[in-house]
Amino acid sequence: QVQLHESGGGLVQAGDSLTLSCLVSGRTISTIAMGWFRQASGKEREFVAGLSWSSTTSEYADSVKGRFTMSRDNTKNMVYLQMNSLKPEDTAVYFCATGRWALVGTGASADFDYWGQGTQVTVSS
Numbered sequence: 001q002v003q004l005h006e007s008g009g010g011l012v013q014a015g016d017s018l019t020l021s022c023l024v025s026g027r028t029i030s031t032i033a034m035g036w037f038r039q040a041s042g043k044e045r046e047f048v049a050g051l052s053w054s055s056t057t058s059e060y061a062d063s064v065k066g067r068f069t070m071s072r073d074n075t076k077n078m079v080y081l082q083m084n085s086l087k088p089e090d091t092a093v094y095f096c097a098t099g100r101w102a103l104v105g106t107g108a109s110a111d112f113d114y115w116g117q118g119t120q121v122t123v124s125s
Contacts, residue, residue: 002026002114004096009119012086016123020081022096022116029053030074033099035112036081038092038121048094049081050104059104063089086123093118 008020020036033052039045049070050059058070064083072079079096097112105111 002098004098004114004116006094006096006116006119009094009121011122011124014087014123014125016086017082017084018086018121019083020094020096020119020121022079022081024077024079024096024098024114027098027114028074029072029077029079029098031102033101033104033111034070034072034079035097035099035104035107036070036079037095037097037109037112037115038090039095039118040089040092043092045095045109047107047109050099050107051079052104053102057103059107061107083121086121088123088125091121091123093120 003025035050036048051070067085069082095118098114
């Protein structure tokens with residue numbers, strides 16, 4: 001059974017930094033892309049970042065480019081999302097997801113198959 005567990009969310013102030021972690025169990029992530037998504041209250045889930053199996057290629061939503069950095073440690077079956085210069089509009093539940101393929105692609109939800117329960121990030125102004 002594949003399970004993903006996100007952690008590291010919390011309440012921060014605008015301009016602060018936060019690092020999210022995601023531990024995957026039941027499946028090795030060393031050959032697949034991984035992604036981060038978020039869903040704000042009342043809005044649809046959106047792609048945030050994706051990283052290929054070898055970390056050689058990455059994709060970021062325009063809204064987070066230059067502020068967020070995704071990384072992974074295949075030996076630990078974990079991925080991370082470093083979030084800097086946080087803004088109130090970054091407030092959302094953040095989810096990690098396992099990719100169906102080795103590369104990220106367009107970041108469409110259909111390219112990812114397993115999802116975590118999410119961790120709440122709240123950024124106050």
